[in-house]
Amino acid sequence: MSKIRKQQIIIIGAVILLIGFLFTRDIKGLVKEQEQNPAATATQQPVAAQIDLQSVSATAKNLISNATAKEITSLENTYKSASGAEKLKLGKQLAQKWDDLEQSVPSALYLEQVAQNESSLNNWVLAGERLLKAFDNTQDSIIKPAMLQKANLAFEKAISIDSASADAKTGLGITIVNGMGAPMQGIAMLMDVVKKDPKNFKANMNLGTFALKSGQFDKAATRFENIIKDIKATPDAYFYLGTAYENLGKNREAIDAYQHSKKLAANPTLSNFIDKKIAELKNKI
Numbered sequence: 107m108s109k110i111r112k113q114q115i116i117i118i119g120a121v122i123l124l125i126g127f128l129f130t131r132d133i134k135g136l137v138k139e140q141e142q143n144p145a146a147t148a149t150q151q152p153v154a155a156q157i158d159l160q161s162v163s164a165t166a167k168n169l170i171s172n173a174t175a176k177e178i179t180s181l182e183n184t185y186k187s188a189s190g191a192e193k194l195k196l197g198k199q200l201a202q203k204w205d206d207l208e209q210s211v212p213s214a215l216y217l218e219q220v221a222q223n224e225s226s227l228n229n230w231v232l233a234g235e236r237l238l239k240a241f242d243n244t245q246d247s248i249i250k251p252a253m254l255q256k257a258n259l260a261f262e263k264a265i266s267i268d269s270a271s272a273d274a275k276t277g278l279g280i281t282i283v284n285g286m287g288a289p290m291q292g293i294a295m296l297m298d299v300v301k302k303d304p305k306n307f308k309a310n311m312n313l314g315t316f317a318l319k320s321g322q323f324d325k326a327a328t329r330f331e332n333i334i335k336d337i338k339a340t341p342d343a344y345f346y347l348g349t350a351y352e353n354l355g356k357n358r359e360a361i362d363a364y365q366h367s368k369k370l371a372a373n374p375t376l377s378n379f380i381d382k383k384i385a386e387l388k389n390k391i
Contacts, residue, residue: 157252159215166209178203194224201236210240211249218256227267227274234260234277241284251285258286272299276309283316305337314346318353326350341371348383357387 163182167175178200185196197220204213214236221229237257244250258281264274276299282292293316299309310333317326330347334340348363361384368380 156248157215157256159212159219162215162249163212166204166207166212169209170207174207194220197223205236208243210236210243211253214240214253214256218260221260221263225263225267227264227271230260230264230267231271231273231277234264234274234281238277238280254281254284254286257281272303272306272309275299276306276312279309280312283312289316307333307337310337311343311346314343314350318346318349321353323350323353327354327356339366339370341367341373341376344370345376345380352383352387357390361387 163178167178170178181196181200181203185193185200188196197216201213201216201220204210204216214233217229217233217236221233234257237253237260241250241253241257244253257277261274261278261281264271265278268274275295279292279295279299281287282295283289284292286292293313296309296313296316299306300313303309310329314326314329314333317323317329327347327350330343330350333343334347344363344367348360348367351357351360351363364380364384364387368377371377
């Protein structure tokens with residue numbers, strides 16, 4: 107399987123998880139709920155300290171083959187006794203191996219250690235982005251908030267190095283909207299990134315998904331239309347656009363967007379999901 111193909115599958119998997127989230131809760135009340143409960147973030151602060159890389163790694167090894175687990179254990183043992191440049195190299199190698207295995211939590215924690223051992227803008231941004239990926243991918247009630255808190259700290263570290271970094275500001279804004287502060291503060295940060303860089307794909311995508319979560323489907327549709335037209339026509343952008351159209355009652359437009367998503371992704375799992383979705387929408391026309 108090619109690397110690009112694998113990345114497409116991972117992205118689509120994340121899309122389906124998020125869409126499932128959107129349709130299994132009162133998304134229109136999400137932002138309001140977070141704004142009214144600022145104390146929730148403060149009570150979650152100690153959670154990140156409970157996450158131990160060794161135990162996370164041990165759990166993840168139960169999800170991979172014995173041969174691969176042994177290979178990683180050998181690398182980890184070497185990593186523990188290494189220092190300096192060799193430790194950084196091994197940390198990055200372990201992070202990549204875990205990511206290749208789609209185990210984003212141990213991967214993120216290794217990148218966090220790399221950044222701690224060699225503090226730089228690039229290292230903290232990479233760690234933050236992987237920690238956000240882990241936050242998105244896990245449903246564990248302890249690990250999930252810990253990943254968000256760690257991502258928030260990583261992006262704060264990045265901004266302390268370069269306050270103008272669009273990647274750092276985007277990442278920090280995403281963590282704030284997801285619970286590390288007042289949501290509107292995070293949205294304002296993302297809007298500032300887009301103001302300075304109108305074609306920033308990540309900031310625009312997150313503004314669109316947050317509009318979906320808060321029930322602002324007209325704004326979400328406009329955002330994804332502009333992303334597809336002016337920045338990048340991706341499977342997930344079309345899928346979110348279809349979701350916005352569907353919630354606006356624009357069923358024909360939703361069908362068209364979903365079909366574009368299916369064609370670009372060329373993924374059997376997503377195709378089956380979209381086929382069922384289109385069949386439902388056609389019955390409403």
